[in-house]
Amino acid sequence: MLLSGIFPPITTPFFPDGEVYYKKIEANVERYSRTPVAGIVALGSTGEAILLSDQERRDVLKTALAAAAPNKVMIAGTGVESAHETLRLTEYAAELGYDAAMVRTPHYYKKQMHPANLLAFYRTVADRSALPIIIYNFPQATGYDIPAEVVIELAGHPNIVAIKESSGNLDKVKKMVEGTRYVKRQATVTETFDAVTPRMLKAAVAESAKESRELVTVASLTGATASTEGPPRPSTTSTPSSIAVTVVGKLKTRQKEVGFQVMVGAAHQLEPSLGLGAVGAILALACPAPMACYEIYAALKDGDNALAREKQERVKLAAQRVVGELGVPGVKYSMDLNGYYGGPSRLPFLPLSGEQKAEIEKLMAGIKS
Numbered sequence: 001m002l003l004s005g006i007f008p009p010i011t012t013p014f015f016p017d018g019e020v021y022y023k024k025i026e027a028n029v030e031r032y033s034r035t036p037v038a039g040i041v042a043l044g045s046t047g048e049a050i051l052l053s054d055q056e057r058r059d060v061l062k063t064a065l066a067a068a069a070p071n072k073v074m075i076a077g078t079g080v081e082s083a084h085e086t087l088r089l090t091e092y093a094a095e096l097g098y099d100a101a102m103v104r105t106p107h108y109y110k111k112q113m114h115p116a117n118l119l120a121f122y123r124t125v126a127d128r129s130a131l132p133i134i135i136y137n138f139p140q141a142t143g144y145d146i147p148a149e150v151v152i153e154l155a156g157h158p159n160i161v162a163i164k165e166s167s168g169n170l171d172k173v174k175k176m177v178e179g180t181r182y183v184k185r186q187a188t189v190t191e192t193f194d195a196v197t198p199r200m201l202k203a204a205v206a207e208s209a210k211e212s213r214e215l216v217t218v219a220s221l222t223g224a225t226a227s228t229e230g231p232p233r234p235s236t237t238s239t240p241s242s243i244a245v246t247v248v249g250k251l252k253t254r255q256k257e258v259g260f261q262v263m264v265g266a267a268h269q270l271e272p273s274l275g276l277g278a279v280g281a282i283l284a285l286a287c288p289a290p291m292a293c294y295e296i297y298a299a300l301k302d303g304d305n306a307l308a309r310e311k312q313e314r315v316k317l318a319a320q321r322v323v324g325e326l327g328v329p330g331v332k333y334s335m336d337l338n339g340y341y342g343g344p345s346r347l348p349f350l351p352l353s354g355e356q357k358a359e360i361e362k363l364m365a366g367i368k369s
Contacts (some may be wrong), residue, residue: 001100001132002187002195003037003162004259004279004343006294007075008286009046009128011332012060013343018122020056024064024341029067031340035290036298038195038280039073040064043050045141045166046284049077058092070203073195075282076119079104079136083124095129099197102134102164110293113349115150135163138265140324148172152179154261161185164282166265170272173262177277181262191245191252201248208249231280242360261295267319270296271312275305283322288334288342289369318363326356332365 013024032040043049043057051061060068061076068074076093078101083347090101106121107113122135124134135154145167152175165173188196215270246253264273267285274281274297278361284294292315299308322330329352332342337360344351352360 001073001161001197002189002193002256002258003038003073003100003134003263004195006036006280006290006297007039007041007073007263008032008037008290009041009044009077009282009284010064011287011328011335011342012043012047012049013341014054014346016344016356018344018346020052020060021341021343022059024343025060025063026067026100028335028340029064031288033067033072036294037072037286037290039075039099039121040068040283041075041077043077044102044136044282045077045104045138045296047077047171048328048346048349054089059088061093061098062096066099067075070200071194073100073197074199075084075100075102076131077102077104077136078321079106081106081119082110086125090125090129090131091222097199098131098234099199100161101129101131103355104136104138105144105146107140107144110144113144115147121152122154122160123157126157129159129264132161133159134161134263137163137264138166138356139363140166148175148179151176153359155180155183158185160260162261162263164263164265165278168269170265170269170276172278173278176262180262183260184353185258185260186255187258188253189256193256196251201253202250204249204251206249216351231276267293267313267323268316271300273295274308275286280302283319284328284331285319287331287366288338289315289318289341291369292367302318315367322360322363324353328359329358330356333360336362337364337368338369 012020015021029040030096032162042061049057053318076098078089078093086103093101105127137146158224190196192204223346246256261279264281266280267283270281283293296308296311324333329349332345333352335342
């Protein structure tokens with residue numbers, strides 16, 4: 001699965017009384033779907049997943065997927081401390097139709113989180129999961145930093161496809177990129193090299209079948225003949241600019257080598273991380289400012305390193321202060337400023353002070369989306 005690009009890890013909106021505001025999830029996701037982000041992550045750290053009940057997590061996953069555009073890669077945060085509970089939530093996400101599961105490192109029993117424990121945990125989850133697994137490392141929150149050597153070893157598992165590395169450690173990003181080059185995999189992409197997932201292929205076949213049935217109905221009324229033996233089968237063609245273009249419904253696909261994919265979670269280091277070989281990012285700053293984050297990625301993709309550095313400097317202070325220090329309440333207030341719904345956070349988060357809000361307004365003044 002191709003994971004290149006920018007992914008906002010959506011927040012979970014709440015009413016003032018602390019209940020989940022599901023209509024605002026729909027509104028935010030629908031708006032993200034109109035931006036050039038590659039996909040959406042539900043139940044990440046920015047989504048306050050750890051503060052939700054099991055039923056709320058399931059309802060958030062269901063609501064977010066239903067509101068998303070069909071061409072966006074949908075990632076479910078399913079990490080829980082035990083492999084057993086992680087698999088239960090991952091199975092539910094698979095039943096809904098998510099494309100991948102992001103599993104944070106177990107960390108509560110830190111002294112027992114040796115390499116053997118982490119290897120067994122992730123391999124067990126990956127062996128039994130119907131979804132591709134993305135390792136999620138966020139030591140600022142968990143207090144545990146999965147070693148690069150463990151990630152490099154796990155990268156060989158066929159169902160562990162990526163890591164979201166949020167430590168902000170560029171040396172570690174470089175080490176993981178270089179250490180996982182041995183992994184050679186193929187991913188289905190569109191003719192223009194955008195991501196394609198099994199969910200998207202299934203939808204393309206269903207849409208084609210629906211159109212075929214409609215054409216048959218019209219044909220029968222006009223006396224024409226048409227085949228009704230089912231949806232069209234995928235066909236393979238080649239063009240001068242591509243090899244083995246496969247047509248599924250109206251979707252033209254091809255294969256691309258992707259290997260193990262390193263993604264990052266530190267927006268203030270996005271440009272240098274991509275320069276070291278990271279393929280994309282899951283960024284809290286993309287919740288209020290998806291376009292500002294995407295512009296860094298797009299500039300590098302176009303080979304304009306100077307523009308990428310300029311765009312990086314534009315968001316650096318906001319990423320460090322709003323996301324890195326003020327955290328989820330800061331992200332949510334920034335969303336309110338930029339036309340998304342942020343709203344309150346759950347305790348133990350406290351409301352921002354007037355001074356903090358004024359500071360965020362100043363930092364975000366030139367970062368619209």
